[in-house]
Amino acid sequence: MKLIVGLxxxxxxxxKTRHNIGFVIVDELAKRLGTTLSEKKFNGIYSVVHxxxxxxxxxxxxxYMNLSGESIRPLxxxxxxxxxxxxxxxxxxxxxxxKIRLRQKGSAGGHNGMKSTIANLSTQDFKRIRVGIDRPPVxxxxxxxxxxxxxxxxxxxxxxxxxxxxxxxxxxxxKPFLEVMNxxxx
Numbered sequence: 130m131k132l133i134v135g136l137x138x139x140x141x142x143x144x145k146t147r148h149n150i151g152f153v154i155v156d157e158l159a160k161r162l163g164t165t166l167s168e169k170k171f172n173g174i175y176s177v178v179h180x181x182x183x184x185x186x187x188x189x190x191x192x193y194m195n196l197s198g199e200s201i202r203p204l205x206x207x208x209x210x211x212x213x214x215x216x217x218x219x220x221x222x223x224x225x226x227x228k229i230r231l232r233q234k235g236s237a238g239g240h241n242g243m244k245s246t247i248a249n250l251s252t253q254d255f256k257r258i259r260v261g262i263d264r265p266p267v268x269x270x271x272x273x274x275x276x277x278x279x280x281x282x283x284x285x286x287x288x289x290x291x292x293x294x295x296x297x298x299x300x301x302x303x304k305p306f307l308e309v310m311n312x313x314x315x
Contacts, residue, residue: 130184132210133158133298134201136219136242138276139191147262148275150287151218151242152189154260154294159187161295171207173200180302186210197242198249205250216256216301217246218294220275224261227286229294231258231310256306258294 135155143149159166164176166189175188186208190200205215219242224230234254237243247253265274279287297313 130186130208130210131214131302132186132188132201132205132208132216134188134190134197134215134217134246136194136197136217136246137189138194139189143276145278146276147279148194148220150220150260150262150291154218154258154291154298155187155189157291158295158298161299162187171200171204172196173204175204183302184208185302194242194245196245198245198247201246202249212250212252212255215250216258216298216306217243218258218260218298219243220262221259222262222264222271222275224259224263226261226263226279226283227290228261229258229290229297229313230261231297231306231313232256233306233310256301258297260290260294 133155135151137143137149137152159176162178162180164178166174166176166187168175172192173188173190175186178185188204190197192200219240233256236253237247265271293313297309300309300312
């Protein structure tokens with residue numbers, strides 16, 4: 130069984146903001162897999178699908194970003210999902226818009242949703258896809274920036290990166306993550 134988590138904040142005011150790119154990607158992956166996230170438990174909304182004879186869970190924590198791990202850990206415990214079968218997708222200020230980086234482990238890098246996930250799992254040894262949102266322009270605070278929507282001129286690039294991330298997730302359902310990293314970290 131594999132678990133794919135997109136990080137974000139619940140509520141309409143956060144929809145399609147930079148910080149919610151993980152939610153957007155999980156929603157798009159759900160569409161491709163022919164499901165919708167409709168189960169509400171574990172402080173999140175999720176769906177269980179079958180792909181290649183294996184259960185796959187798609188999760189969006191509804192705890193708000195800074196408490197994401199409080200949704201992920203209970204779901205993993207309930208379904209007895211080992212940490213090596215976890216993939217977390219989240220926004221990254223240190224990558225330009227349109228870039229992604231797949232990693233098998235790593236620090237939180239200042240991301241509060243990842244800090245919460247690492248703290249709740251007591252490990253940073255889990256797979257992740259970092260999605261570039263770039264740095265805020267001069268004069269704009271980081272919180273205001275990550276909670277802002279993508280600019281009109283970024284929309285096409287963001288749609289392409291969402292598709293690329295969904296492709297990477299689907300590949301991971303068929304291949305070892307190292308192969309997927311080599312394919313998508315170009």
